[in-house]
Amino acid sequence: MSEEIKNKQAEKKKRIFSAIQPSGTITLGNYLGALRNWVKLQDEYDCIFAVADLHAITVRQDPKQFRNNILEAYALLIACGIDTEKSLFFIQSHVHTHAELAWILNCYTQFGELSRMTQFKDKSAKHADNVNAGLFTYPSLMAADILLYKADLVPVGEDQKQHLELSRNIAERFNGVYGNTFTVPDGYIPKVGARVRSLQDPTKKMSKSDENANSWVAVLDKPDTIMKKFKRAVTDSEARVCVGEGKDGINNLIGIMSAVTGKTSDDITAEFEGKGYGDFKTAVGEAVIEELRPIQERFDQLINDKAFLEEQYRKGAEFALKISQRTLDKAMKKIGYLAK
Numbered sequence: 001m002s003e004e005i006k007n008k009q010a011e012k013k014k015r016i017f018s019a020i021q022p023s024g025t026i027t028l029g030n031y032l033g034a035l036r037n038w039v040k041l042q043d044e045y046d047c048i049f050a051v052a053d054l055h056a057i058t059v060r061q062d063p064k065q066f067r068n069n070i071l072e073a074y075a076l077l078i079a080c081g082i083d084t085e086k087s088l089f090f091i092q093s094h095v096h097t098h099a100e101l102a103w104i105l106n107c108y109t110q111f112g113e114l115s116r117m118t119q120f121k122d123k124s125a126k127h128a129d130n131v132n133a134g135l136f137t138y139p140s141l142m143a144a145d146i147l148l149y150k151a152d153l154v155p156v157g158e159d160q161k162q163h164l165e166l167s168r169n170i171a172e173r174f175n176g177v178y179g180n181t182f183t184v185p186d187g188y189i190p191k192v193g194a195r196v197r198s199l200q201d202p203t204k205k206m207s208k209s210d211e212n213a214n215s216w217v218a219v220l221d222k223p224d225t226i227m228k229k230f231k232r233a234v235t236d237s238e239a240r241v242c243v244g245e246g247k248d249g250i251n252n253l254i255g256i257m258s259a260v261t262g263k264t265s266d267d268i269t270a271e272f273e274g275k276g277y278g279d280f281k282t283a284v285g286e287a288v289i290e291e292l293r294p295i296q297e298r299f300d301q302l303i304n305d306k307a308f309l310e311e312q313y314r315k316g317a318e319f320a321l322k323i324s325q326r327t328l329d330k331a332m333k334k335i336g337y338l339a340k
C-alpha cells in the first residue's frame with residue numbers, strides 16, 4: 001500500500017469513488033468532463049478509481065477487442081494523470097466482491113425502480129436484440145462499486161445522476177432494515193466541468209458510442225484526424241465567433257477552446273474578431289492537439305510496458321479487495337449469513 005494513500009486514510013480525508021467503462025475509445029468529452037477533474041481531486045481527497053469492465057458486457061463485446069480496450073483504458077487513465085501512488089486504481093473484474101455485493105443489492109432493489117432508469121430505457125431501445133438482465137440491473141452493480149468503499153462523494157456526469165440517486169436509496173433501505181452498514185454517498189459536482197457536445201450534432205453530448213466517428217474526438221486520435229474532425233465540425237451561418245443562442249456548434253467549440261487553454265469566452269471572441277470559422281476551427285484543433293500530445297506520448301510508453309501496468313493493476317486489485325471485503329463481510333453478517 002502506498003504511504004501516501006495510507007496517510008490519506010489516516011487523516012480521514014473524504015473518500016471519492018468513480019469509474020469509467022472501457023467501451024470503445026475514451027473521448028475528449030470523457031477527458032474534459034470527467035478524467036481531468038479526477039486528476040485534480042487526487043490531492044484533496046482519498047480517491048478510488050476503477051475501470052468498470054463488468055458493466056461493459058451489458059452490451060456485446062468482441063473478446064479480443066474487449067481485452068485491448070480494458071488495458072488501454074487502464075493505461076490511458078494513468079497517462080491522463082491518475083497516479084497510483086496517490087490513488088487506488090484497479091480493474092473492476094479483478095475484485096470479486098463487486099459481483100457478490102451486486103447480487104445481494106439486487107435483492108434490495110425493486111423492479112419498479114430499475115424500470116424507471118432512463119439509461120435502461122435508452123439502451124434497451126438502442127440494443128433491442130439484446131435487452132439482457134444485466135442491462136436492467138446495471139445500477140445495482142454500480143451501487144455495489146460505490147458502497148463497498150464507503151465513498152462519501154461520487155463525481156458523475158448528468159447521465160449518471162439517476163443511478164447515483166438509486167445507490168443512495170439502496171444504501172438507505174439496507175441501513176433502515178439492518179442498522180448502519182453503508183455510507184450514503186453524495187454526488188460531486190465539480191466546480192469547473194466542461195460538457196462537450198457532438199461535433200456533428202451539437203444539440204447532443206459527445207458520446208463514444210455515437211456511430212458517426214466525426215462526432216467525437218478520441219484522446220488517442222492522431223493529430224491530423226483531430227484536425228480533420230474539427231474542420232468538419234457543424235457550425236452556423238452567422239460567421240461570428242461568439243457565444244449565442246442557436247449557435248450550438250460555435251458555443252461548443254468555444255467551450256472546448258476555453259477548457260483547453262483556460263481563456264474565457266470573451267477573450268476568445270476578442271481574439272477571433274473579424275476572423276472566419278475556418279481560422280477558429282483550426283485554432284481549436286491545434287489547441288486540442290497540444291493538450292493531448294503529452295498524454296498520447298505517455299500512453300505510448302505505458303502501453304509498451306505491460307509489466308508495469310500489470311504490477312499496478314495487481315497491486316490495485318489486492319488493496320481494493322482488502323477494503324471491499326470488510327464491507328461485504330459486514331453486510332453479509334447483518335443479513336444473517338453464517339461466517340466462514
Ligand code: ATP
Pocket residue numbers: 020021023027029030031032033034035155156157158159160194195196197205206207208209210
Ligand atoms: P456512452 O456513449 O457509452 O454512453 P460516454 O462517452 O457517454 O459513453 P461514459 O462512460 O458514460 O461515457 O462516461 C464516463 C464519464 O465521462 C462520465 O462521468 C460522464 O459524465 C463523462 N462524460 C461523457 N461524455 C461527456 C461529455 N460529452 N462531456 C462531458 N463529460 C462527459
Ligand code: LTN
Pocket residue numbers: 017018019020021052055141142145146154155156160
Ligand atoms: N456507469 C458509469 C460508470 C460507473 C460508475 C460506477 C461511476 C460504473 N460504476 C461507480 C461512478 C461510480 C458510466 O457509465 N459512466
